[in-house]
Amino acid sequence: MSKRFQSGFTLIELIVVIIILAILAATALPRFANLQVQARIAKLNGALGAMKGASALAHAACLATTPQCGATLLMEGVNVTMIHTYPTADAAGIVTAAGINAGPTSDDGYNTELGGSAAGATLRMMVMGNDPTTCSFTYTAPTAPNTSPTFSALVTSGC
DSSP, X not given: OOOOOOOSOXXXXXXXXXXXXXXXXXXXXXXXXXXXXXXXXXXXXXXXXXXXXXXXXXXXXXXXXXXXXXXXXXXXXXXXXXXXXXXOBSIIIIIHHHTOOBSTTOTTOEEEEEOBSSXXXXXXXXXXXXXXXXXXXXXXXXXXXXXXXXXXXXXXXXX
């Protein structure tokens, strides 16, 4: 009579492999989640840099025009609303000047709230994440002539 050899894994070996894979997955998941947080913070930094650059560029272009620009400034074929020679704190102002596509249905993942075209109005730029209001920064339009707009520090606790 010939002996038959079985090939394959035993049930115990399969269970051990599954447990090892579960432990590896449990340690890798928090690192993956942290990468998403870092990506949102980097995206927020990108929007802040774009808005600071656009604000300075719009201000320089406004001062360079003769006569000095009024309520709007034509930048790359798009009208940007202005207040005290800087972009207003709304979608038609700083958001347009920076070339950011923002809104609740934006594919870029940005949204805005507050804002307005008046002097001293404040716009909050948010990156969509866990809690958008705590993954944001603000732009405040100048309150008077010969003053600059202000940008808040990044709020990243909800990214």
